[in-house]
Amino acid sequence: MKSILIKNGRFIDPEQSNDRHTDIALIDGKVAWIGSGTLPKDDYEIIDASGMIVAPGFIDLHTHLRQPGFEDKETIATGTMAAARGGFTTICAMPNTNPPIENRSIVDYVKCVASSEGIVRVLPIGCISKGRKGEILAELGEMGTAGVIGFSDDGSPVPGARLMKQAMEYAAGLGLPIIDHCEEPSLAEGGQVNEGIIATRLGLAGIPNAAEETMVARDIALAKLTGARIHLCHISTKGSVDLIRNAKADSVQVTAEATPHHLTLTEERCLGYDTNSKVNPPLRTQTDIDALIAGLIDGTIEAIATDHAPHSENDKCCEFALAPFGISGLETALGSLMKLVHNGKIPLPLIIEKLTAGPARIIGDGFGATGSLTVGDPADVVIFDPKAEWTVDVSKFASKGKNTPLAGEKLKGKVIATIYHGNIVYKEDNR
Numbered sequence: 001m002k003s004i005l006i007k008n009g010r011f012i013d014p015e016q017s018n019d020r021h022t023d024i025a026l027i028d029g030k031v032a033w034i035g036s037g038t039l040p041k042d043d044y045e046i047i048d049a050s051g052m053i054v055a056p057g058f059i060d061l062h063t064h065l066r067q068p069g070f071e072d073k074e075t076i077a078t079g080t081m082a083a084a085r086g087g088f089t090t091i092c093a094m095p096n097t098n099p100p101i102e103n104r105s106i107v108d109y110v111k112c113v114a115s116s117e118g119i120v121r122v123l124p125i126g127c128i129s130k131g132r133k134g135e136i137l138a139e140l141g142e143m144g145t146a147g148v149i150g151f152s153d154d155g156s157p158v159p160g161a162r163l164m165k166q167a168m169e170y171a172a173g174l175g176l177p178i179i180d181h182c183e184e185p186s187l188a189e190g191g192q193v194n195e196g197i198i199a200t201r202l203g204l205a206g207i208p209n210a211a212e213e214t215m216v217a218r219d220i221a222l223a224k225l226t227g228a229r230i231h232l233c234h235i236s237t238k239g240s241v242d243l244i245r246n247a248k249a250d251s252v253q254v255t256a257e258a259t260p261h262h263l264t265l266t267e268e269r270c271l272g273y274d275t276n277s278k279v280n281p282p283l284r285t286q287t288d289i290d291a292l293i294a295g296l297i298d299g300t301i302e303a304i305a306t307d308h309a310p311h312s313e314n315d316k317c318c319e320f321a322l323a324p325f326g327i328s329g330l331e332t333a334l335g336s337l338m339k340l341v342h343n344g345k346i347p348l349p350l351i352i353e354k355l356t357a358g359p360a361r362i363i364g365d366g367f368g369a370t371g372s373l374t375v376g377d378p379a380d381v382v383i384f385d386p387k388a389e390w391t392v393d394v395s396k397f398a399s400k401g402k403n404t405p406l407a408g409e410k411l412k413g414k415v416i417a418t419i420y421h422g423n424i425v426y427k428e429d430n431r
């Protein structure tokens with residue numbers, strides 16, 4: 001492995017409150033030197049990061065890798081390549097695969113394929129219930145021993161409060177979080193887009209805010225009762241942000257994530273019946289976006305996670321009501337989020353924190369994702385140009401999922417290189 005010297009970049013590491021121009025040396029897969037004292041002598045590959053941001057590699061708490069079972073949509077190989085192109089060095093793999101990640105052997109399978117075919121760190125998440133059916137608990141204890149970072153039936157809620165309570169009790173005993181897809185099924189059933197005037201104009205059934213908020217409220221109550229740690233996935237409504245803020249004030253152990261699409265796109269995106277705008281939870285309103293942004297700023301929401309949900313072109317090429325939910329998000333995350341920086345809504349260091357230190361704290365120690373760059377840390381680094389403009393060309397995606405409503409859109413902010421454990425796993429052409 002060749003040592004790397006990153007020169008002249010603006011180094012932003014929110015965990016260390018670092019924001020300064022400095023050089024960084026990476027040796028043997030670790031951060032070896034940051035700017036002060038004598039640079040260790042070595043035969044470095046030099047990366048000139050003038051005008052660029054140098055930050056800890058991004059961490060995605062919510063990625064659908066689809067393997068095993070849905071390799072036509074994505075594989076661990078293609079999903080980790082997409083992650084690298086998006087600046088992510090750690091991704092957490094959701095268990096709605098086939099078979100689902102519901103016991104030790106499937107956790108081992110994902111880890112094994114990730115170590116041989118993946119190019120960034122993959123941390124599996126185990127199911128809460130067997131078959132994600134919400135009926136009986138999955139093998140939480142053995143999956144905990146096998147190294148999952150938490151438990152989730154993501155893609156489906158856990159409808160029964162009693163089972164969720166039991167899951168929380170077990171997860172708390174294992175010191176792991178419940179990673180919660182909050183959706184009240186009887187309210188969401190049949191819904192295609194956000195409930196409101198746009199759904200009416202489209203003639204599609206709506207999914208009300210309350211479908212999410214009812215479950216957020218229930219699971220906050222259960223977390224308070226059990227003392228468990230819960231992490232709420234893809235929060236999309238103002239009401240959810242308010243509930244989480246109040247729960248934190250009440251010392252409930254709750255954390256939350258928002259996605260780049262829920263932070264930047266409104267329900268109007270669905271007006272052309274573009275199935276690539278169909279996502280669960282649905283794109284909401286500007287009021288919700290403003291509340292999510294306020295939640296990021298005041299710490300109610302700790303992380304930005306992509307909910308990368310790749311689907312094949314065949315799956316999405318159909319009537320809106322028949323299309324699966326999901327947006328392919330790893331490769332457009334940074335460019336989308338930079339809109340919020342360029343229009344003054346969120347400062348750049350805060351966006352970086354929500355992609356690094358924020359998710360790292362939720363994962364916790366012992367999984368290798370530090371979300372920070374101090375000497376001795378794994379050399380997981382992203383280098384990006386905050387001003388580079390580019391057009392989203394899905395034919396260039398590494399992901400098999402070309403399903404993004406941003407196809408053809410101009411974004412400003414581009415990953416130039418991603419380094420995982422001291423290896424360059426992505427570098428833009430001609431750099």
Ligand SMILES: NC(=O)N[C@@H](CC(=O)O)C(=O)O
Binds near residue numbers: 281325
């Ligand atoms: N977020 C999505 O729109 N889709 C997810 C699952 C889900 O949460 O519905 C997927 O796995 O495709």
